[in-house]
Amino acid sequence: MIEFARGPLLRFALLFMALGLLRNLVLAASGFARILLRTDDPRISWRKILEGARGRVFPSPGATHRRGYGYLSLILHVGLVVTPIFLAGHVLIVRRNLGIGWPSLPAAAADVLAAATVLSALAMIASRLSWKTLRQLTGASDIFFLALLATVFASGFMVSHPGANVLGYPAAMLLHLLAADLVFILVPVTRLAHVSLIPAAHALGDIGWKLAPDGGEAVARALGKEKQPI
């Protein structure tokens, strides 16, 4: 089972994620093209869009209630991106299979990052359940995604630390692989797609106001209202 999870299933999951993300990018690019071709004012200030996006990615200084959730999210994202890419074990696997490699994190740093990722995910779940503003927004899927990510990192930590492994190596490894495979499959088709769509969404907030000059009249025609008085 472990061999299946790290062999064919992992390859399928990675391919599915790559193709899915590519599809998302193609859809976003075609959306951009559609908007810019249909509007009479295709001027775009990329500088303004980038400045706006930069200001939004970090926790808001204007937030009046709590900034904690924003910082937890920041830690989670740093852990999600840096740990799997620079973990020595992962770099080794890539080097063996693809013949390419890059520097890896010292083991202690990887441990700290993995632990921080798990703890931030758990704290985010706790915040979602305890803070009214977030509870209003929280559905089962929000908890599921955070729990799934925490599972990937916690099981990975256990795999590399036999002393902390309460499940035993085979179970921890299988859990790690299956959870990671599931994340890869879910990335392009769920809100985890923000990994590829964030730049597009930031730009679309501005570009979305580039209206189609005849849009209003075309809608009226489609609804048979073009001759109706207001």
Add this chain to the structure above:
Amino acid sequence: MAAKPAPPSPYPYYTEPFDLKDRPARFLKAFAAILQNTNYGPVLDAFARISLHCGRCAETCQVHQATNATPDNPCNRSNLLLKVYRRYFTMSGMLKARLGFGWNLSDADIDEMAEAYYRCTACRRCRTVCPVGIDHGLVTHIARWVLAEIGIVPKALVLAVREQLEGKSGNTSGIPAPALKDTLEFLEQEFVDNYGVKVPFPVDADGAEHVFFPAVSDYLLEPDVLMGVAGVMHASGGSWTIGTGYFDGINYGLFYSDRMLSRIVRKELAEVKRLHGKKILIGECGHASRVAREFGPIFGGGPTEAPPVVNIMEYTYDAFRRGALKLKKGVIPERTTYHDPCNIVRSGWIVEQPREILKHICADFVEMTPNRKDNYCCGGGSGTVSIDEMRAFRTGTQGLRKAKQIRETGATLVVSPCANCKKQIREVCEDNGLKNVRVVGLHDLVLKAIEFPESSRVKKEGPAPAGA
């Protein structure tokens, strides 16, 4: 004769009677037509895929801060429309429905949207913090249009637009052109009587550099603002005119229908063309400025065809900076603060210009906190200010944060360079115990500070002095 009672409405605002039959089907038909014929499809598609529900938008929304209620959470509000999009206009939504995991749009869902999207002031403050870049103001804009196509739109907005596009006066305040001319003559006389200067309000001047469009209600309610504008144009030697063919900067189409929005913008552009004007000069009005600048090029044949747009505060600051306009220093003794209208500040367009003027003419200028791009909406944005039946909610909930901001400054003068914000903040002050606060426009104060050229002084008539 007694006025007819307003038609019953299930919402916090009056509507004109609308068809209750098959609303979900008609809503979906209108939504489909909008997605097919506009540029909103890709926008909603991206937003629907990546909404993360992190709550930052709720933290920054003055309505949610006041109520802490689920419908006022911007992410939740946007999700009302986005879930319809996911269910009916995406492959996965349709597939889920086929497999028995779908849901059907109901009248209750439509009613929820009809209420929620008019509790939002579309100030777009939440957009400045959304980590994935969702523009909830844009979602509100689209949702309101879909609702309007099935007849759900506040009566106050419809009446204004109807008069503007189909009424005799052709403007939202119902001012006929002869009445406009009378008003302008009266204001010219006010200049003579009160300031001893002759300042013209040029009407229908052909080929003027600037064609002026204020919020038309200023002609009824804000004479000092208009006199300030005329004073600036005169003292700085500016070329401008007011067209009697069309003279209203207001565009409530922005708040409920792109079709109305485009028709009103085109009306403004046609007047500039008729007068062979070179630029559009917008008065103290946030949404009028944004509409002309952002949508003029779209509905006017492109950026090279449409005339450039200048806001009067930009003009005044530029004239002051160049030395073409002399303003007396520190002539306003009261403590003064400044409210940033959302439609001109969020984009970073008009931020420092009015402040530079105020710092010069006011002896005690203080900032609200937060300010500039982070400023809070007055609470009457996106046309809600004209919905009088919502006043208690507007001033008690939507405008509560603004009242607190003003109170904390200790100011007795609030400069609000937008007709809608002025009305709203006056009502906010009245309803929140800020009785000693006066709400004015920037050009009210500029008027008191202008150093008019000697050539414009009116010589007093009377007996010649002895020995002359």
